[in-house]
Amino acid sequence: MDAERQRQAYERTHDPARVLALSDGVVAIIITLLVLEIQVPELTEGKTLQGAIEEIRPSFFAFLISFVVVAIAWAGHRDLFAHVRRTDSPLVWLNILYLLPLSIIPFGASLIARYETEPVALRLYGLLLVAVAATRLWIFLYATTRPHLLYESVDARSRRAGLLLIVVPMALYVIAVIVAEVAPRVSWSIYAGVPALYLVAIWRVRHAAPPGSAEADFT
Amino acid sequence: MDAERQRQAYERTHDPARVLALSDGVVAIIITLLVLEIQVPELTEGKTLQGAIEEIRPSFFAFLISFVVVAIAWAGHRDLFAHVRRTDSPLVWLNILYLLPLSIIPFGASLIARYETEPVALRLYGLLLVAVAATRLWIFLYATTRPHLLYESVDARSRRAGLLLIVVPMALYVIAVIVAEVAPRVSWSIYAGVPALYLVAIWRVRHAAPPGSAEADFT
Amino acid sequence: MDAERQRQAYERTHDPARVLALSDGVVAIIITLLVLEIQVPELTEGKTLQGAIEEIRPSFFAFLISFVVVAIAWAGHRDLFAHVRRTDSPLVWLNILYLLPLSIIPFGASLIARYETEPVALRLYGLLLVAVAATRLWIFLYATTRPHLLYESVDARSRRAGLLLIVVPMALYVIAVIVAEVAPRVSWSIYAGVPALYLVAIWRVRHAAPPGSAEADFT
Amino acid sequence: MDAERQRQAYERTHDPARVLALSDGVVAIIITLLVLEIQVPELTEGKTLQGAIEEIRPSFFAFLISFVVVAIAWAGHRDLFAHVRRTDSPLVWLNILYLLPLSIIPFGASLIARYETEPVALRLYGLLLVAVAATRLWIFLYATTRPHLLYESVDARSRRAGLLLIVVPMALYVIAVIVAEVAPRVSWSIYAGVPALYLVAIWRVRHAAPPGSAEADFT
Numbered sequence A, B, C, D: 001m002d003a004e005r006q007r008q009a010y011e012r013t014h015d016p017a018r019v020l021a022l023s024d025g026v027v028a029i030i031i032t033l034l035v036l037e038i039q040v041p042e043l044t045e046g047k048t049l050q051g052a053i054e055e056i057r058p059s060f061f062a063f064l065i066s067f068v069v070v071a072i073a074w075a076g077h078r079d080l081f082a083h084v085r086r087t088d089s090p091l092v093w094l095n096i097l098y099l100l101p102l103s104i105i106p107f108g109a110s111l112i113a114r115y116e117t118e119p120v121a122l123r124l125y126g127l128l129l130v131a132v133a134a135t136r137l138w139i140f141l142y143a144t145t146r147p148h149l150l151y152e153s154v155d156a157r158s159r160r161a162g163l164l165l166i167v168v169p170m171a172l173y174v175i176a177v178i179v180a181e182v183a184p185r186v187s188w189s190i191y192a193g194v195p196a197l198y199l200v201a202i203w204r205v206r207h208a209a210p211p212g213s214a215e216a217d218f219t
Helices: A002-013 A017-037 A049-081 A089-114 A119-144 A156-179 A184-208 B002-013 B017-037 B049-081 B089-114 B119-144 B156-179 B184-208 C002-013 C017-037 C049-081 C089-114 C119-144 C156-179 C184-208 D002-013 D017-037 D049-081 D089-114 D119-144 D156-179 D184-208
Strands: none
Touching: A017 A049, A017 A089, A017 B017, A017 B089, A017 C017, A017 D017, A049 A089, A049 A119, A049 A156, A049 A184, A049 B089, A049 B119, A089 A119, A089 D017, A089 D049, A089 D184, A119 A156, A119 A184, A119 D049, A156 A184, A184 B089, B017 B049, B017 B089, B017 C017, B017 C089, B017 D017, B049 B089, B049 B119, B049 B156, B049 B184, B049 C089, B049 C119, B089 B119, B119 B156, B119 B184, B156 B184, B184 C089, C017 C049, C017 C089, C017 D017, C017 D089, C049 C089, C049 C119, C049 C156, C049 C184, C049 D089, C049 D119, C089 C119, C119 C156, C119 C184, C156 C184, C184 D089, D017 D049, D017 D089, D049 D089, D049 D119, D049 D156, D049 D184, D089 D119, D119 D156, D119 D184, D156 D184
16 A cells, blocks of 8 residues: 555656646747747838848748757657656756757747858857757657656667667758858758758658557657 | 557557647747737827827737637637547648748738738738648648548538638638738738638537537537 | 447537646736836946836836736636536637737736826726626636536525626726726726735635635635 | 535645646746847857857856756746645645746846846846745745645655755855845856756755655655
8 A cells, every 4th residue: 555655656756747748838939939030021112022021031931940940859859758658857857958959949040030141140050959959869868768767668770760860960960060151051051951851851760660660650 | 468558659659639738839829929019009298098099009900810810720720639539740740830820920910010001011911821721721631531540530511611611711811812912901801801700600600510510519 | 339429529529628728828928928028127327226126116016916917817717617527619719708808918017017107008907907807707607607518506605706706806997997097096006906905805705605615715 | 426526526626737737838938038038149240159159148148047947946846746636725826926936037037147247136136036935935835734735745854855955045045145246246156056056956865865755756
């Protein structure tokens, strides 16, 4: 009886529910705050629709890229936590650490919206994306190597696929940071292209996966 | 035993709970951010209540129309997902795609608050509403044609009613975009009138519905 | 079997869960956005702590009053929905209607922060509080007279107490709107005093309530 | 039967679910709003990465300190409410009182971002942190001394550890407020250092705790 009560107390204090509620809330706010970066164009001096769209374009792309980056981060978080049955203190703090660079994304979007071709802006944005990937890598490694926190172990193949989906974009972002100085356009193209590549890659992973594996359910 | 564990893992990774949490969060933030568009009027120079209300009027209407548009989008989302038992990867991404134009609504509201009669502003706002309707149509068609994702199939009659409630407003918004150039007032009136018409239409659908059909529970 | 499935579908489409999620989200955002109204004081010219606090005072009080108004609205919503087992379409829309004036509160707070003694600002803020009370009255009357939506009927005594807790503040706010023109300070004092009175009143209701009645659990 | 229905009604009206939903929402919004304090640097005049980072530095540290303060407040809230089975009216209101100074943190962050070395800014920020600690202390004392609200009593040792983790930082913040006038740098260092010390302290508490005690699960 006492052992049962102790077990219940253990489950209660290790329940991931509020960690998920906080994470979903933070992501919902980030992707909605991003819109504040899109500047309302000046329309009074007889501007055409094309002219207005042209004026919005840089901030709209900064919005769009950042929106997809955050959406991917959320989908990855959801995929990981679908396997997490219990949290422990390090996992809760790693999760908060993961939310930290994510919550700075609106600042980064604002930066590349205003300074689309400035190497410094592009490097700061890239460093932010590297930080998002690095903290995601950390929480992924921590959780997938703690069977007592999981419903069941993640198989080695799915784990490798999950790691590649984090590490490859991270490497591309590192390259974007490095080349920003000499080729800002290339850097910008990497930020625009990686989310699209990611979505294609995850689609291929899913279709190549053996049925019933964790990979088959990657979002 | 193993089959049972595999089934549970399947249900866990296809659980719509977090998709709903994210969507509710995003909608809550959008309808609350809209208020930031209402400009605080200048009251120092002995302005009357009527004068102040007159000054607030354009931004207040832009707020109100956008509030109702987002509320309808949420009610439709809730109606659809009341039938969704499991998500799969395309449904999760279609849901994110649906949240994308919705999260741009505060920008659109800001635009028509400032440029109430500018064709360009009205056309951009209309394009946004068409995008909301189009992504809603896509997710509706995807979900209602995937019985393995639903609690039970949606009957053909309810499905047709659901489609009409998306397609008719969308057609009206397309008209509003087209006529904005020559008749901005007509365009604005369509944006103001469609939400009201929608609420009347859904009320009629509900009362004409056979008991026990999905239509009878449309919000 | 079929009747059972129909019953389950009915419960699913009438589940209040997402209505509560949206409402909690909207309230959380409103009370957090309010802080944006507090202006950062200018501190460079050797200002003292007293001077800075004096500069913040009007916007801080506007923040505080609005914070408590929204908190009371939320606590009342929670008390009401503790009895609601099922929603129907009018209840969902009445709930959205209730969220509408609430979501305009940050605008009202901004108004009385900037124009503390302007009759027009005080009247607009008062009208907003009347609208919050009126929509709360409507949803309260709708829900408590629909036994099929409730876990069990609300007893007449608790219902009367609940009504008084809505109608009395509403009447005081109407008075505040009327007197704002000739006595703005009185109007302001009503806005500051009603939330405090409300908390005292609800405490007395709770302690005078027969055990087991709904009143005994008013928040 | 009737007693059973009364018991269910009691559990429903004392359910902490919505209190947690509101709290998680408020915290999610606060930590996401904080980013709005980070000013986008001017990059046009050929600024280097170092120059831009230097310009961001004060607002970034204000962001970071505030982010960790709010994260700690949330983790403490989660730890406390893991033991709370039922809320009553005072607990709901104490929780709202706890959210009040927390929701002012973005204002405080904005203040120390702009006036990093101004004693008045540092004192206001410190008073805010003292208020967060004081309301946390109050809710902690209230909940842990009400066994009928808890799953099971919190043992004396864990309670003492929990109290120390609130009271010691609070005392340090009081010192920071006092010394801000003569030694603003010391005051700032206390704000920067306490969160770090807290994380070390809680890690030590956890490792020194007897297995199965509440302390062992402190986050």
